Amino acid sequence: MLTFDDGPDPAWTPRIREVLDRHGVPGTFFVTGRQAARHPGLVRDLIRSGHEIGVHTFSHPDLATRSGDAVDREPAFTQLALAGAAGVHSSLVRMPYSSTAGALDGPSWSVARHLGEKGYVLAFVDQDTRDWSRPGARAIADAATPDPPGRGTVVLLHDSGGDRSQTVRALETPVPRLKADGYRFATVAELVGVERLTDGAGTAARWQGWVFVTAVTVSGTTVSVLGVLLLVVGGLVLARCGVMLVLARRHARRARRRPRADAVARTEAPGSLRQLWRQRYRWSYGTMQAAWKHRHALVERGHAGRFGRAGLPLLAVFRILTPLLAPLIDLLTVYGPVFGNAALTLPAWCGVLAVQGIVRRVRVPSRRGAAAAAVGAAGAADRVPAGDVPGAGAGLSHRAQRVPAALAAARAEGECGGAAGGRRTTLGGMTWRH
Structure with missing residues (x-):
């Protein structure tokens, strides 16, 4: 036999x-x-x-x-x-x-x-x-x-x-x-x-089996498509990480040649999952709102057009599409051991976490260097003492972040109003004194 x-x-x-x-x-x-x-x-x-x-x-x-x-x-x-x-x-x-x-x-x-x-x-x-x-x-x-x-x-x-x-x-x-x-x-x-x-x-068993086979077929096709998509996005993330390393070094060299203004803002860190969710929701909504507001930059000429054609696609990929795909990695991690190859799924999941950790370690200093250069270009009058920032009282957790170059644009648009002790600028939900 x-x-x-x-x-x-x-x-x-x-x-x-x-x-x-x-x-x-x-x-x-x-x-x-x-x-x-x-x-x-x-x-x-x-x-x-x-x-x-x-x-x-x-x-x-x-x-x-x-x-x-x-x-x-x-x-x-x-x-x-x-x-x-x-x-x-x-x-x-x-x-x-x-x-x-x-x-x-x-x-x-x-x-x-x-x-x-x-x-x-x-x-x-x-x-x-x-x-x-x-x-x-x-x-x-x-x-x-x-x-x-x-x-x-x-x-x-x-x-x-x-x-x-x-x-x-x-x-x-x-x-x-x-x-x-x-x-x-x-x-x-x-x-x-x-x-x-x-x-x-039996008839009932055949229908149940048909639904099961259809689900497995659809999920297999979906997983293959998502696997290719995640591979492409992962490659773009790594490429972006390399570009950021190069640009960060250029920003650092330029920042050493010009006066620096230590304009620092402090924002309260979320203390609960509800606060974290609301903060992330505001950030995500604000990102999409800003991208839509400046969509005309894709067809403009000059510096604005060149910046828009480079910046808006990057914003769409790394600030909108990539966060939307992030939960799929968790779903694939659950799906893989049951319907796929567990020996490949778990190492792949650990690899994703490792890449995220590496990118995070690279991105944090790069952002600080780029922001410092932008603040230096904005002028030396934007120094904000830590005690002048609302919400910086004792007993709260804070994280420091450099003022973006948009602060200078805020002044130009007339968003600065008079206030006792100096001018006050409200930007991104934070108040700046200068």
Whole structure:
């Protein structure tokens, strides 16, 4: 009996099925729910060709290391995938990493007994070809030949999980030879003496399966698109970080050549999540409002046009689009371990955090250097003592930030009003005395 694990795969399952169909040999395919949901047409083709379908869990974990609820979810999700893909349920199961009966230890034996109590028929193998290691077509063919001759055997092969060209070539040798020697190929159902182990799913189960398969398909496409988009945005962020390093050095050199005004403002840091949310909302709304207000700079001539055509796209990408994409990274982190590759998802998440930390460390001094240069250009009359800033009382947390060059523009627009002790300017929700 020939059994195949880990499929279906669009590259190799059709080629293996073609070899079996050409020689009139049935095979038993233990599919993972994730692959079945991604390639439902391949499951239907296998069933139409008369091959047997078994369950190989949804995401191919080692069930012996999972909790009881996780053990139940793996075959349940796979049944949903089979119902949505081909309208069937299967009572046949093979546990990953426990292909032979001799591989069962205490924990895996408990899982096997639990699945048996659920009504599943567990299938093990007598001969493992180890075709996943790609030892060569000749070695795979020899490992698939019954030993000793004349004895029946259950053979393990794979139709997914990597390059299976050697497996396809290996089947061309033992199958016709064994048929010529009088061997008969069978399915698990024929071996255990039942009519079938794969039955049709009910109407409700088919609809649930269809919704499940559709959701997996849509989410897979969405994840691929978002992955490319996040990769592009990540590249832009790193490029921007490099440009900022260069510009920060230029600003620092210019600032050393001119008088500096230590105009400093202090703003109260949020003390609760509600205050943090309101502060971030104001900043985000203000950014979009400012970009829309100055949209005409995209088509203007002169310095304003050059600045607008460079600054507004950067503002849209790094201050509007990137923050909107940020929650998707968290969603992908939750989605990845369940439907994707957990070994890649978690390192990728840690990499995102590392890049954010590096960019933050670079951006803070760069902003201060650029702001200091802008303040120097505004003039030396803008020095604000810390005690003159409203809200700088004792017991509050504050952060210092340089005055932007827009302060000079505020004066030009007449936003400065008289006040006792000097002129007062209100800008960005903060009051400046000068």
